[in-house]
Amino acid sequence: MNENKVDVIVVGAGPAGVSAGITLARAGKKVVIIERGDFAGSKNMFGGAIYARPTAEIFPNFWETAPVERNNVEHKYVVMSGSDATTISYKHKEQDAYNSFTVIRAKWDRWCINEAKKAGAYFAPRTVVRDLIKRSGRVIGVKTDLESFYSDIVILADGVNSLLAKKAGLRSDIKDNAVALGIKEVIKLPKNILEERFNLDSDTGSVSELIGGPLSGMLGLGYLYTNKESVVIGLGVTLDELKKRKLKPYDLLNELKLHPAIEPFIKGGELLEYSAHLIPEGGYNSIPKLYTDGLMVAGDAGMLVNNVHWEGTNLALVSGKLAAETAIEALEAHDFSENMLALYQEKLDSSFIMKDLKSYKDIIGIVHSNSKSFLGYYPEQINAFFHTFTNVDSMPKKENFRRFIKNFIKNRKISDLFKDACDALKMGIGVLK
Ligand SMILES: Cc1cc2nc3c(=O)[nH]c(=O)nc-3n(C[C@H](O)[C@H](O)[C@H](O)COP(=O)(O)OP(=O)(O)OC[C@H]3O[C@@H](n4cnc5c(N)ncnc54)[C@H](O)[C@@H]3O)c2cc1C
Numbered sequence: 426m427n428e429n430k431v432d433v434i435v436v437g438a439g440p441a442g443v444s445a446g447i448t449l450a451r452a453g454k455k456v457v458i459i460e461r462g463d464f465a466g467s468k469n470m471f472g473g474a475i476y477a478r479p480t481a482e483i484f485p486n487f488w489e490t491a492p493v494e495r496n497n498v499e500h501k502y503v504v505m506s507g508s509d510a511t512t513i514s515y516k517h518k519e520q521d522a523y524n525s526f527t528v529i530r531a532k533w534d535r536w537c538i539n540e541a542k543k544a545g546a547y548f549a550p551r552t553v554v555r556d557l558i559k560r561s562g563r564v565i566g567v568k569t570d571l572e573s574f575y576s577d578i579v580i581l582a583d584g585v586n587s588l589l590a591k592k593a594g595l596r597s598d599i600k601d602n603a604v605a606l607g608i609k610e611v612i613k614l615p616k617n618i619l620e621e622r623f624n625l626d627s628d629t630g631s632v633s634e635l636i637g638g639p640l641s642g643m644l645g646l647g648y649l650y651t652n653k654e655s656v657v658i659g660l661g662v663t664l665d666e667l668k669k670r671k672l673k674p675y676d677l678l679n680e681l682k683l684h685p686a687i688e689p690f691i692k693g694g695e696l697l698e699y700s701a702h703l704i705p706e707g708g709y710n711s712i713p714k715l716y717t718d719g720l721m722v723a724g725d726a727g728m729l730v731n732n733v734h735w736e737g738t739n740l741a742l743v744s745g746k747l748a749a750e751t752a753i754e755a756l757e758a759h760d761f762s763e764n765m766l767a768l769y770q771e772k773l774d775s776s777f778i779m780k781d782l783k784s785y786k787d788i789i790g791i792v793h794s795n796s797k798s799f800l801g802y803y804p805e806q807i808n809a810f811f812h813t814f815t816n817v818d819s820m821p822k823k824e825n826f827r828r829f830i831k832n833f834i835k836n837r838k839i840s841d842l843f844k845d846a847c848d849a850l851k852m853g854i855g856v857l858k
Contacts, residue, residue: 431455431547433752434567434576435745436554436589438465440475440738441724442582443537444483444745445752450545452753457574458538458546459567461553466534470609470700472648472659472735474525474632475533479739483746484540491536493526494652495630499623503649503686505638506808510686527630527650527657554583557592557720563761564593564719577761578752579720582745585703587726595722596713601665602793603707603728605645608674609659610682612694616654622690623651634735635660635687639680642801643670644706644793647681648735649690656691658682661704663793674701704737705730709786715773716766721748729778733785740778747772787855791848798837798845806833 433449435442438460449456462468474497480487488496502513517524542548549569558566558573566575567589581589585604590596614622623631635647645662660678667674681687705711705728712729715722723729724741731740751769755761773779792799813829834842 429566429572430575431457432576432756433457433578433580433749434459434574435580435582436567437582437584437724437726438462438534438538438548438550439469439582439584439724439741440534440537441726441741441745441748442580443534443541444742445580445582445723445749446546446548446745447483447537447541447544448746448749449752450541452749453545454753454756456546457549457576458541459549459552459554459569459574460538462550464531464535464550465538465548466531469530469534470607470702471530471737472607472609473527473530473650473657474735475528476525476736476739477523479743483742484537488523488526491528492532493528495527495625496523496628497525497527497630497632497650498522499625499629499631501631501633502636503633504636504804504807505684505686506641506805507638508685509808509812510638510684511807511811512686525632527632527652529652554589557589559719562718564717577719577756578766580745580748580752581720581722581726582724582741583726585705585725585728587722590713590722590726593717593720593722595715595717595720599703600707600711601668602644602663603705603711605661605663605704605706605732606667606674606701607659607661607704608678608699608701609648609657610678610696611652611655611657611698612691613655613697614691614694618693619651619654619656625651635681637800637804638684638686639677640800641804642797644789644796644800645677649687655697656694658687658691661706663706666796704732706732706789708732708789709779709782710790712782716763716769718763718766719761721751721766721769723748729782731781731785733788734781736781743776743778744773747776784856784858788852791852795845795848798841799849802837803845809833 432454433456435446435458446458500515504511552569554567556568630651633649643666647660650657715727723744729740730737755765
């Protein structure tokens with residue numbers, strides 16, 4: 426037998442790859458996880474919250490030993506216009522403790538791969554997989570710069586721009602409207618100042634979704650997260666919007682940072698890091714075929730992201746686990762055919778992953794074609810309403826409300842308002858049906 430032969434090769438040591446690797450190792454299978462970065466997490470960035478319950482399926486009680494930053498007890502939705510903002514804030518109930526945690530991927534991914542190594546997975550960092558090796562149409566290994574590795578099954582967990590899934594003929598080039606560019610800055614703040622500004626205790630954190638403002642009218646959102654001693658400010662906008670409007674994401678981020686609703690939270694901080702990464706945005710309609718003879722695709726490589734809820738890591742972790750469980754059954758049956766691996770699709774279909782992505786399948790399309798109104802006009806009107814409601818100007822309230830309604834209708838035709846309402850209803854029905 427070839428000395429480079431294992432049961433399963435996993436490409437990529439992000440959440441999908443580590444979850445696949447650890448599941449296989451725990452089942453006593455020989456698995457190698459190949460990662461191009463110097464260490465797991467060295468090439469990765471995200472917003473960043475991981476979700477506790479799906480994560481605990483792979484790493485039970487991880488919060489006791491893993492490098493987590495803060496337990497997010499507060500979610501804020503900040504609807505911004507040019508210079509004002511309306512904030513809805515939700516504090517989690519106590520029994521929801523440990524819903525999500527902020528983490529720093531360079532530390533978190535490193536901890537995760539160490540857990541996989543402890544379980545028996547072999548880890549090969551600083552190794553780029555260049556191609557797949559096929560025999561009689563079935564994938565039987567991978568080629569790296571230095572050597573080839575062989576296996577019964579390969580699991581691709583190589584992220585959003587999966588060149589290998591493309592080489593396998595499962596994916597085509599990413600479409601500009603099916604991917605967003607996410608950029609962010611990490612800004613250092615002394616712990617006591619951060620906790621005072623965000624009204625937090627020593628381990629609790631806050632997550633803010635930023636709607637409108639400099640992103641007004643575009644398919645894009647901003648975010649503000651708290652780490653232990655730093656805040657993360659960032660945004661994501663689809664590539665087609667950036668191209669169409671010839672916008673530089675960094676200019677948008679600068680504008681966001683200067684918004685009066687944001688600036689007080691970050692002022693005086695020291696810039697630690699700036700990074701950018703692509704995010705799959707196409708949802709259900711952009712998911713490629715996820716298996717072929719000898720091969721399965723998990724996580725971002727399969728476009729498995731629920732961007733309405735900012736969930737990516739949990740879909741990656743759970744899809745990696747389901748791919749591994751399929752591989753275990755295939756190894757036991759000595760059957761690595763497409764027919765056998767179709768079981769992976771069945772497992773995905775009966776999990777929350779495909780159920781959620783399917784029920785949200787029309788949302789992105791509808792929001793995309795209505796982005797000027799849903800993410801531009803209405804955020805402005807929400808602020809105009811609260812401006813009218815809170816403003817004290819010695820005018821009869823009735824007159825102020827009438828002026829607001831007159832402007833609301835004047836600035837958007839009745840037929841457009843009607844269409845917006847129908848589209849909003851269509852989205853709601855789509856989710857519930
Ligand atoms: C700006 C931004 C904000 C986000 N915010 C959140 C959030 O708050 N919460 C959340 O749940 N999700 C968030 N996401 C999504 C989340 O980060 C991804 O869904 C998740 O990381 C996908 O995991 P993965 O393992 O599939 O891919 P990745 O984490 O991208 O890992 C892929 C790995 O494969 C390696 N690799 C690629 N090609 C090769 C190759 N040829 N050979 C060897 N190795 C290779 C890469 O180096 C990388 O380590 C965000 C994403 C971005 C970009």
